[in-house]
Amino acid sequence: MKTLKDVEIGKTATVVKLHGEGPTRRRIMDMGLTKGAEVYVRKVAPLGDPIELTVRGYELSVRKADAEFVEVE
Template sequence: MKTLRALVPGQRGRVVNLGEKGPARRRLMDMGITPGVEIEIVKVAPLGDPIEVNLRGYELSLRKSEAEQIKIEQL
């Protein structure tokens, strides 16, 4: 299974799992990243951090470490 970090700009995926439990997972869920939601990579900073994604009609920036916790299936 891929992580969100493995996608490149323009690719889409559907969230399958958010990784381990705890405050980091709760924060991701509060931002709208829940199982079943579709995410598209908009752009990646030159050094790879942060990653800008589009989900639920808005754009969100994530750290590489956060993107590595999000397991997806590529669409």
């Protein structure tokens, strides 16, 4: 299983499934990371956290802990 945390800088991935439950899952979905969404990894902060993404035409910063809940292909 490949997660959003594992995607390299400059690559695009497609969301396959969301893991987690409750408020965490809802927050991830509210940010636009839903099944079928294309995600471009723009850059990673110097210490590795957070990850900056482009999703649905806007920039989004996601913590690595949250990125582990997003399965991609």
